[in-house]
Amino acid sequence: MSGKERFELLLEDLHTNFKVVVERVIALDEKFDTKIDELKMELKQDIAVVDAKVMGLAKRLDTVEERLSREITEVRSDLADHRNNTEMHKIPRKRALKKAV
DSSP states (O other), rough: OHHHHHHHHHHHHHHHHHHHHHHHHHHHHHHHHHHHHHHHHHHHHHHHHHHHHHHHHHHHHHHHHHHHHHHHHHHHHHHHHHHHHHTOOOOOOOOOOOOOO
């Protein structure tokens, strides 16, 4: 076998190996793209779940805030009534009389 024939066989072998490498890279790229798309879908679903939970917590917080506001208003009203009743029943102090000189 001559040097030229060996070189041609080597080139053909390199070409075949190169084609195999390119095909594998393409297959991995497609698999990688598929995996990325799957991860995107999972992430979107997870975000939707978290978003729903946050909205639920926001509604609960609004409810608690409204309830506390009502209760504070009631306590203020009760306190004002209590103060008014207490002051009305308060015994007036007797004034000390000044001695006449």
